[in-house]
Each structure stands twice: as C-alpha cells, then as structure tokens.
Amino acid sequence: MMGSQPTTSVPLRSLLFHMTDISLSVRPVGWDSDIQTSDPYTLLIVTNGIGSLHTSDTTVLLKTDKCYLLPPGRSYRTFNGFDSSLRYYQLAFAAVHIADQRTTETYTGSLFSGRLEMTAYPFSRLIRLAEELYDAKDSDGDIESMNRHIRFQELIRFLLEHNLEFSGHANSTQAVESTIRYMRNNYMHSITVKQLAEMARVPYYQYTPIFQELTGKKPLDYLTELRINRSKELLVHSDEPLREIAGRVGFADEYYFNRRFRQTTGVTPKQYAKYMKHNTRVRDWTGHEVDIPAQPKRIIYFGETFGDLLALGVDAIGGNLSWKSRTFFKDRVRNVQDVGNPINPDKLMELKPDLIIFACSDEKQYTKISKIAPTVTFNSFAPLDQRLLTLGHLLGKRREAEKWLDTYNNKAAVVWQQLRSVIEPGETASVFVFDHGNRLFVMGASGLSSVLYHPHGFQPVDKIRDLLDAGLGFAEITERHLPAYTGDHIFMLLPGNAESKVAMEQLMESALWRSLPPVRNGRVYCVEAAKWNFGDALTREKLLDALPRLLLANS
Known part of the structure; x- marks a missing residue:
C-alpha cells in the first residue's frame, strides 16, 4: 500500500x-x-x-x-x-x-x-x-x-x-464510476473511450475491463444504450423531426441513428413511435422496463397463482400446468397449453404470445423468453392485493381487480367474525408439510397460510413472521426446530408422495409431536396439500368457504 x-x-x-x-x-x-x-x-x-x-x-x-x-x-x-x-x-x-x-x-x-x-x-x-x-x-x-x-x-x-x-486521487474503480456519471449527464456530446480513460487517469487497457465489471457493458455499448433510451422518450412524447431527435441524443446524423436504433431494438424509430401509441411501458418486479400491449390478448402466465388471472376474467393461452390436475378449477384451464417447466422456448414461439408474465427471478430464463415476446417478471409470493392490482395494471383490468378485492375482503371479514366462537383474538397458527421425500417445510407467504393470516383471523408466530416480512413463501426446517415454529393451531398438509407421507406419519407418532401444545389441545387439522396448498385468488376464496367447516368440526 x-x-x-x-x-x-x-x-x-x-x-x-x-x-x-x-x-x-x-x-x-x-x-x-x-x-x-x-x-x-x-x-x-x-x-x-x-x-x-x-x-x-x-x-x-x-x-x-x-x-x-x-x-x-x-x-x-x-x-x-x-x-x-x-x-x-x-x-x-x-x-x-x-x-x-x-x-x-x-x-x-x-x-x-x-x-x-x-x-x-x-x-x-x-x-x-x-x-x-x-x-x-x-x-x-x-x-x-x-x-x-x-x-x-x-x-x-x-x-x-x-x-x-x-495521492489525492480516487482509486481506479471510483475514477471509472465518475466517468459513468459523466456519461449519464453528457451522452448528447461526442465521447470516446480514450477520452474517458484520460478523465479517469486509468490506463486505456484497464479502463474497459473495470467499466464492464461495473456496468456489464462495454463503454460505447453503454453510451449507445443511454442515447437510444433517451431517444425513445422523445419519439413518444415529442413531434420533432428524426434529425432533431438524433442530434439531441448525440448521434451525428439521422441515418446512423436510424441504423443503431434498429440494431438495438429490432425496429426503426418511426415504427417504434407508432408501436408505442398502442403500448405502455412498465417496470416489472425485478426492475426491467418493458413495453407491453395496452390490451394484451395472447397471454402466457408462468407461475403457481394461475387463479389470479381467472379471478380477473382473463383467459391465458399458456402456462406451466404441473398443478392442473390437483386444482378445483381444472375445468377452467382445459384449453390452456402447457409450456413446460422450465419453459420450452419452441412451445412459446408456437403459441405466438403478445405478453409473457414470468413469476420467477431467473435472469437466464428471462433473457431467453423475452426475445420471443414482451416479458414481465411477477412476484407470486407478494400479498394477494398487491398481486391483483399489479396484474390489473398489466392487463388493463384495474377496475376488475379492485372490485374482486373489495368483495373478497368483505367476505373474509364476515367469515372471521363467524369464527370468533372458536378463535380467540391473537391466537397463532402454523402450516407444515413434508415434501421432496422426508424434508419438512413451514409455509410462509404462499399456499394455505396466506389465507389463515388475517387481522381478524390467525396470527403467525415470530419465526413465521420473519418469513412473511422477508416475502418468503416457505422455509425448510428440521424437526428439532418444530416447536419454535409451532403456534396455537397446527395445519398439517397431507402429502401425495409416499415417502413424504411416511415421514409425516413418523413425526406424528413421535414424542416430540405429542409434546406440542396444539397436539395436546386437539387443535391439529389435516388437509390435502394437493388441493389446498395454493395461494391464488380463486383458491383463497374457496378456502374461506371451507375454513368454518374445518374449524367448527374440531371445536
């Protein structure tokens, strides 16, 4: 040093x-x-x-x-x-x-x-x-x-x-960062890599590798992206001639601008401007800015909360349907095409979607499928109201989303009021399931637990509250940690897998299980995982009807 x-x-x-x-x-x-x-x-x-x-x-x-x-x-x-x-x-x-x-x-x-x-x-x-x-x-x-x-x-x-x-100067990385800020503010001027390296006082051969580490792009590619993104705004919101827009964002002439725009976006500037009159730009769950149709017609939904779309009256043409045979609304998705898991790009292209809703943060998969059609990532573990309002915004169904939520919330309030005879204010509940063999999971923001946790219903114990605060759908735990996750009531999800079923039965015959307060107090409810461990809007609504029967039968 x-x-x-x-x-x-x-x-x-x-x-x-x-x-x-x-x-x-x-x-x-x-x-x-x-x-x-x-x-x-x-x-x-x-x-x-x-x-x-x-x-x-x-x-x-x-x-x-x-x-x-x-x-x-x-x-x-x-x-x-x-x-x-x-x-x-x-x-x-x-x-x-x-x-x-x-x-x-x-x-x-x-x-x-x-x-x-x-x-x-x-x-x-x-x-x-x-x-x-x-x-x-x-x-x-x-x-x-x-x-x-x-x-x-x-x-x-x-x-x-x-x-x-x-020696009074920032180190190389900080210096390169300062030139990135310079580019953001001065993209409309003539800029060369040599000039940027000299500004940073970093050797030319070192400048580009550091720049790529910081941005993921080469300097001139990054500069072109800045200019193209600014030109998109001008194309949509101004009536200036193409040559004026080209000059304002730093291109020497409109012909070069036209060529670079097409290389970057796949369409000409004029085609983009016309296209955007029928489209809207959104920022998705993982930060992508995506131009999507204002009224999409051919939608593919890749996620486990397919019932959210059905609640809004939206019929998708495709999705990952590994759950299809287990859900109570399987008759409503009989015409939906299975696109596989992971998604099969060939199947996507065959269906010709105009919007793909991708409930996953896998950037590698996103990069592949977003080349086929406009693709937005979506957080299927988010709270129900947030999910439906987001879908309402994406699909032009905001009024439908608000109306459905009002009806559901009113119904939930009535149901929980009816259950006051068997649930004391502040009572806690936990949902457990064995899956993938003998692995034990506690449910967080997804599945059955998403309908149980309600201001007038059950509350989560502190350990599960941590999962909810983190937006986690579930977490794997060991049997010795079971007491820390156990509330006043236990909902045990019955697995379909034979090995998982044996593991559950062994636990429920153990001294540890018999020592749990809800087991001693007769507050254990067994329900089929394949039928009820979904958190989509339609299943949540159906669960509101089933809960009183389940809880009152055990009281």
Missing part, C-alpha cells in the same frame, strides 16, 4: 478490527425499518434490489452490488419503496486503537473521509466473503472462530484497498 494516505485520525497500522455480528436481511416491497443506531461500525452489503438509506443529514440510494459503511453512533433507517425485495448483509464490527504497548482504546472515528458508499471491485468477491462469514456465524469452536476472524480481516483489507485515497 505504498503512497496511500489513510483518512483516519490515527495511523491505520494502529487499528485492529473485530467483527461482532453478521445478519442477512430480505425485505419486502414497502418495508420500512425502525430508526437504528450504528454501534459499532455497520457495513451494509446489498446483493439484490433497490432501497434507500436515511440518516440524520443525508439520504443514499441502496443498490445491488453496492456497499455502505455507517460509523458508530450514526442513527439511520432503511426503506424499500421499490418493486422488488431488498436483500443485504448487515455486518457489525469494532475498531480498537493501540496507542502504545500498554494503552488500547475503542476507535469511533471516520475510516473513509465520512463517505457512506464504499467501492469494491470485483463486487462478487465481497459477496463471497460475506457469504462465507454468514455461513460460519454460528460456529463456536476455536479453530472455526479463528478462521472466521481471518476471513473478516480479508474483507476489511479488500475494502481498505479500494477506498483509501491515493
């Missing part, structure tokens, strides 16, 4: 760093934390999603593949107001200053000139280190603790290497 100038108020070599805690948070859309205080240092490493970090004097955008350091004593809160879950590691560590051989003290000063956002290149290495620390957080042996400490020192060294100031 020759030539480095530490930004701490004491020599860097006099500081020792010690990790005190690490956690992994997955926060759903709309989540807002309580005000917290960073004590000691707090490092946030964002691996997915977009959110915001609010302190007493500033607000910072939290983004995927970014990390943020809060000094001790800083009050802050985090918020996810965007349209996908926010996932991040939260790492706490202390710094100890060794003033001399006999004097040590806790250090609480700034490490990096008061900056909140840190730089890390490649970011994948930082994520790997965080994953290893998190996986080993419960290891309590001496050797394991030493290995964890060594791994943490590697992480700290990695951050120091990329964030200490060198």
Whole structure:
C-alpha cells in the first residue's frame, strides 16, 4: 500500500478490527425499518434490489452490488419503496486503537473521509466473503472462530484497498464510476473511450475491463444504450423531426441513428413511435422496463397463482400446468397449453404470445423468453392485493381487480367474525408439510397460510413472521426446530408422495409431536396439500368457504 494516505485520525497500522455480528436481511416491497443506531461500525452489503438509506443529514440510494459503511453512533433507517425485495448483509464490527504497548482504546472515528458508499471491485468477491462469514456465524469452536476472524480481516483489507485515497486521487474503480456519471449527464456530446480513460487517469487497457465489471457493458455499448433510451422518450412524447431527435441524443446524423436504433431494438424509430401509441411501458418486479400491449390478448402466465388471472376474467393461452390436475378449477384451464417447466422456448414461439408474465427471478430464463415476446417478471409470493392490482395494471383490468378485492375482503371479514366462537383474538397458527421425500417445510407467504393470516383471523408466530416480512413463501426446517415454529393451531398438509407421507406419519407418532401444545389441545387439522396448498385468488376464496367447516368440526 505504498503512497496511500489513510483518512483516519490515527495511523491505520494502529487499528485492529473485530467483527461482532453478521445478519442477512430480505425485505419486502414497502418495508420500512425502525430508526437504528450504528454501534459499532455497520457495513451494509446489498446483493439484490433497490432501497434507500436515511440518516440524520443525508439520504443514499441502496443498490445491488453496492456497499455502505455507517460509523458508530450514526442513527439511520432503511426503506424499500421499490418493486422488488431488498436483500443485504448487515455486518457489525469494532475498531480498537493501540496507542502504545500498554494503552488500547475503542476507535469511533471516520475510516473513509465520512463517505457512506464504499467501492469494491470485483463486487462478487465481497459477496463471497460475506457469504462465507454468514455461513460460519454460528460456529463456536476455536479453530472455526479463528478462521472466521481471518476471513473478516480479508474483507476489511479488500475494502481498505479500494477506498483509501491515493495521492489525492480516487482509486481506479471510483475514477471509472465518475466517468459513468459523466456519461449519464453528457451522452448528447461526442465521447470516446480514450477520452474517458484520460478523465479517469486509468490506463486505456484497464479502463474497459473495470467499466464492464461495473456496468456489464462495454463503454460505447453503454453510451449507445443511454442515447437510444433517451431517444425513445422523445419519439413518444415529442413531434420533432428524426434529425432533431438524433442530434439531441448525440448521434451525428439521422441515418446512423436510424441504423443503431434498429440494431438495438429490432425496429426503426418511426415504427417504434407508432408501436408505442398502442403500448405502455412498465417496470416489472425485478426492475426491467418493458413495453407491453395496452390490451394484451395472447397471454402466457408462468407461475403457481394461475387463479389470479381467472379471478380477473382473463383467459391465458399458456402456462406451466404441473398443478392442473390437483386444482378445483381444472375445468377452467382445459384449453390452456402447457409450456413446460422450465419453459420450452419452441412451445412459446408456437403459441405466438403478445405478453409473457414470468413469476420467477431467473435472469437466464428471462433473457431467453423475452426475445420471443414482451416479458414481465411477477412476484407470486407478494400479498394477494398487491398481486391483483399489479396484474390489473398489466392487463388493463384495474377496475376488475379492485372490485374482486373489495368483495373478497368483505367476505373474509364476515367469515372471521363467524369464527370468533372458536378463535380467540391473537391466537397463532402454523402450516407444515413434508415434501421432496422426508424434508419438512413451514409455509410462509404462499399456499394455505396466506389465507389463515388475517387481522381478524390467525396470527403467525415470530419465526413465521420473519418469513412473511422477508416475502418468503416457505422455509425448510428440521424437526428439532418444530416447536419454535409451532403456534396455537397446527395445519398439517397431507402429502401425495409416499415417502413424504411416511415421514409425516413418523413425526406424528413421535414424542416430540405429542409434546406440542396444539397436539395436546386437539387443535391439529389435516388437509390435502394437493388441493389446498395454493395461494391464488380463486383458491383463497374457496378456502374461506371451507375454513368454518374445518374449524367448527374440531371445536
């Protein structure tokens, strides 16, 4: 580290760093934390999603593949107001200053000139280190603790290497980031890679690899994308001639602009402008901006909440139908074509869809199928009202979505009021199922549990509340952890798989099972998983009719 100038108020070599805690948070859309205080240092490493970090004097955008350091004593809160879950590691560590051989003290000063956002290149290495620390957080042996400490020192060294100031200039990654910001603000001007490398004071041969690591694109491809995206806005919202639009976004002439636009989008600028008069642009669950038909007619829905579409009166032409034979509304989907799981691209092309709704965050699959038709990702584990309103927006059925939700919510309120004789306010419930052999799962935001948890109905225990807050549909648990997930009532889903059924029967004959309070109190309900463990709108509505019979029969 020759030539480095530490930004701490004491020599860097006099500081020792010690990790005190690490956690992994997955926060759903709309989540807002309580005000917290960073004590000691707090490092946030964002691996997915977009959110915001609010302190007493500033607000910072939290983004995927970014990390943020809060000094001790800083009050802050985090918020996810965007349209996908926010996932991040939260790492706490202390710094100890060794003033001399006999004097040590806790250090609480700034490490990096008061900056909140840190730089890390490649970011994948930082994520790997965080994953290893998190996986080993419960290891309590001496050797394991030493290995964890060594791994943490590697992480700290990695951050120091990329964030200490060198000779008054930011390091290479920060310098390249500054040129990216320059491109966003000056895309309309003439820009070359040589010029950008000189601005960053980074050797030409190093500039492009760093740029690609940060953006996933080569510099000129990134610049073209900026220009094309801005031109799309102008084509839709202005009546300027093509040559004027080309000049405003940085293209030398309209002919080159026309060629690059077609290479990028597959259509000419004029075709795009005409097309957008009958289309709308949306931002999907995982952040893609997609132009979709205002009134799609040939819809493929790839997800487990197919009943959501039927509730809105929408008939899809295709979907993944592994569940078809088990659902009570199978007669309503008899003409729906199975596109496979994973999706068969050839089958998609054969069906000629004008919209694909993809309830999955698999970016590799998305890249393949989005070339066939406009494709939007969709969170099928989101709350019912959020799912239906999103589909209403995508399909031009917002009024239908609002009307259905009003009817359902009124019906749910009546049902839970009727059940007051058998359910006390605040009583909890848990849903368990064996699947994939002898693996035990607790249900969270999906399936049967999604109808049980209601302001006037059952409540989740704390462990399940954590799953709901994280937007997780389910989680695998061990039998020894069963008591921590058990509420006042148990709903045991009966599996269809023979091996899973044997595992369930063995559990229900065990001393552990007999010791659970709801088992002793006769509050266990067994229902068929294949029939009732769905969380779509139609199944939820049907469950409201079945619940009183089920609960009253056991009372």
